[in-house]
Amino acid sequence: MSSDNAHWLQHGLSEFELALDGWVPGDAPAGLGQAMRYGVLDGGKRLRPLLVRASAEAVHGHAEAAMRAAVAVELIHAYSLIHDDMPCMDNDVLRRGRATVHVRYGEAGAMLAGDAMQALAFEVLTPDPGVVPVGLQASLCALLARAAGHAGMAGGQAIDLASIGMPLVEAQLRDMHRRKTGALLQASVLMGAATGAVSAAGRAALSDYGAALGLAFQIVDDILDVTQASEKLGKTAGKDMDANKPTYVTVLGIASARAQANALLEQALAALARAQLGDTRRLAWLAGMVVDRDC
Amino acid sequence: MSSDNAHWLQHGLSEFELALDGWVPGDAPAGLGQAMRYGVLDGGKRLRPLLVRASAEAVHGHAEAAMRAAVAVELIHAYSLIHDDMPCMDNDVLRRGRATVHVRYGEAGAMLAGDAMQALAFEVLTPDPGVVPVGLQASLCALLARAAGHAGMAGGQAIDLASIGMPLVEAQLRDMHRRKTGALLQASVLMGAATGAVSAAGRAALSDYGAALGLAFQIVDDILDVTQASEKLGKTAGKDMDANKPTYVTVLGIASARAQANALLEQALAALARAQLGDTRRLAWLAGMVVDRDC
Numbered sequence: 336m337s338s339d340n341a342h343w344l345q346h347g348l349s350e351f352e353l354a355l356d357g358w359v360p361g362d363a364p365a366g367l368g369q370a371m372r373y374g375v376l377d378g379g380k381r382l383r384p385l386l387v388r389a390s391a392e393a394v395h396g397h398a399e400a401a402m403r404a405a406v407a408v409e410l411i412h413a414y415s416l417i418h419d420d421m422p423c424m425d426n427d428v429l430r431r432g433r434a435t436v437h438v439r440y441g442e443a444g445a446m447l448a449g450d451a452m453q454a455l456a457f458e459v460l461t462p463d464p465g466v467v468p469v470g471l472q473a474s475l476c477a478l479l480a481r482a483a484g485h486a487g488m489a490g491g492q493a494i495d496l497a498s499i500g501m502p503l504v505e506a507q508l509r510d511m512h513r514r515k516t517g518a519l520l521q522a523s524v525l526m527g528a529a530t531g532a533v534s535a536a537g538r539a540a541l542s543d544y545g546a547a548l549g550l551a552f553q554i555v556d557d558i559l560d561v562t563q564a565s566e567k568l569g570k571t572a573g574k575d576m577d578a579n580k581p582t583y584v585t586v587l588g589i590a591s592a593r594a595q596a597n598a599l600l601e602q603a604l605a606a607l608a609r610a611q612l613g614d615t616r617r618l619a620w621l622a623g624m625v626v627d628r629d630c
Numbered sequence: 631m632s633s634d635n636a637h638w639l640q641h642g643l644s645e646f647e648l649a650l651d652g653w654v655p656g657d658a659p660a661g662l663g664q665a666m667r668y669g670v671l672d673g674g675k676r677l678r679p680l681l682v683r684a685s686a687e688a689v690h691g692h693a694e695a696a697m698r699a700a701v702a703v704e705l706i707h708a709y710s711l712i713h714d715d716m717p718c719m720d721n722d723v724l725r726r727g728r729a730t731v732h733v734r735y736g737e738a739g740a741m742l743a744g745d746a747m748q749a750l751a752f753e754v755l756t757p758d759p760g761v762v763p764v765g766l767q768a769s770l771c772a773l774l775a776r777a778a779g780h781a782g783m784a785g786g787q788a789i790d791l792a793s794i795g796m797p798l799v800e801a802q803l804r805d806m807h808r809r810k811t812g813a814l815l816q817a818s819v820l821m822g823a824a825t826g827a828v829s830a831a832g833r834a835a836l837s838d839y840g841a842a843l844g845l846a847f848q849i850v851d852d853i854l855d856v857t858q859a860s861e862k863l864g865k866t867a868g869k870d871m872d873a874n875k876p877t878y879v880t881v882l883g884i885a886s887a888r889a890q891a892n893a894l895l896e897q898a899l900a901a902l903a904r905a906q907l908g909d910t911r912r913l914a915w916l917a918g919m920v921v922d923r924d925c
Contacts (some may be wrong), residue, residue, distance in 0.1 A: 363780035365792035375856035423737035442718035453748050454779030461772035472768040485658035493882030497660035
């Protein structure tokens with residue numbers, strides 16, 4: 336990591352954590368606030384917020400809107416993990432190296448925390464009109480709602496659940512992951528882009544970048560699930576295999592999965608070049624990080 | 631019911647059901663769409679959509695925006711019932727005279743259907759700018775997010791869970807119900823009002839109307855829970871009592887609870903008079919219906 340990227344990362348993360356901390360209410364009633372804070376603070380790579388930030392910088396976007404978008408996507412991501420970990424879904428007890436929310440706060444507490452975090456995401460996006468222009472508020476809500484809902488993340492999770500023990504072909508696996516993981520990653524890029532001025536062609540190119548990066552992320556996730564230990568991942572390793580879930584590794588094998596992740600990285604970088612924006616080096620760097628990460 | 635009100639009700643409900651039916655996707659993947667449709671179509675009194683409609687009519691509001699707001703609040707209400715009925719919450723098997731969503735589609739299916747319905751609510755509120763002005767989209771999202779989240783409905787549910795077996799005093803009970811049920815009912819009125827032109831004083835009066843109606847609704851709910859049979863209610867009667875939950879009946883007794891509901895109706899009607907809007911007779915009628923209903 337160059338010192339320039341390292342500085343950008345450190346600065347971005349520290350601003351983000353501060354903003355997030357201010358948004359998640361510790362005083363929400365009856366322990367709800369504590370469960371929400373436990374589920375989203377102090378953990379995670381914050382890839383989605385970083386994508387929002389990098390994308391917003393590439394279009395010289397509205398800084399306050401970009402920060403709110405970053406908080407909102409991370410709230411949606413974190414709520415989905417909380418619900419996904421529950422006994423009726425993946426039944427996982429370890430996340431980000433700690434007990435999952437339902438282990439700590441009970442199933443009802445975890446469900447309500449997730450529900451409240453989804454609502455909070457839209458609350459964060461809709462301040463007084465003087466803070467963020469209303470047209471931008473509406474665009475950000477529109478992008479986030481569609482990425483989180485039945486056509487995006489929630490739909491992907493439904494396919495994921497239904498696919499246990501099923502011999503999915505690669506096209507079906509890709510469709511599932513495009514929804515489950517890809518939609519919100521892509522929305523992070525598009526929400527960042529929405530905060531500034533960008534041509535239709537530029538937006539389309541960023542959309543392609545986000546789609547390629549989103550799929551690459553999931554393929555690498557599938558690889559890490561079988562090659563890394565739980566301690567390294569901060570979550571239970573080998574879980575998809577144990578649960579008899581189809582993954583890129585079970586469908587393609589590790590070598591082909593790795594080759595496909597690399598090809599998607601090239602696609603992402605080519606899309607950035609097509610976007611013809613001022614400065615896309617953070618987006619390029621983040622795409623590389625997604626593919627080369629080891630946890 | 632006067633034939634004028636009966637006609638308004640029938641017409642409003644039939645338009646609403648058609649719009650809702652068009653919004654909830656039957657083709658969402660892996661059974662998600664069916665679970666969503668099962669959870670929100672063909673059932674319910676549709677009180678919140680009717681409040682949106684009546685309020686929008688009182689301010690000569692934007693018809694398309696009002697219909698979308700009506701669909702959105704009902705989606706939030708329905709998702710909350712789905713999650714509330716799950717085994718880790720109220721563990722109920724009967725709702726609107728049918729098996730609850732998790733009984734029919736499994737717990738994971740019910741959780742995801744609820745999650746997707748919350749996202750869909752915000753999707754419905756954020757169409758292309760030509761369909762609903764962006765300022766109105768932002769206002770509606772802002773009202774709904776705050777009513778659904780930690781300070782509103784989700785927060786109220788957290789208090790509800792934590793209050794089992796606790797000797798709440800009336801003020802605590804009121805606070806819980808203001809959040810759990812009242813916030814979304816009040817938001818329905820305010821979202822309807824946001825679709826048209828209304829003075830700050832008029833909006834404040836409608837807010838008071840919504841708050842009084844919301845609390846009256848819950849008090850009547852508590853009374854019906856002990857006085858009506860499950861068949862009549864379409865849900866398990868006597869449940870709060872069995873679960874050792876504090877209610878207006880356990881705290882005040884039936885007679886005082888009934889007196890308080892009537893007093894709140896008077897407050898709601900007085901607030902309407904203060905609002906100085908053109909035609910608030912539907913809102914007045916709905917308030918009466920809420921207090922006089924027998925199911």
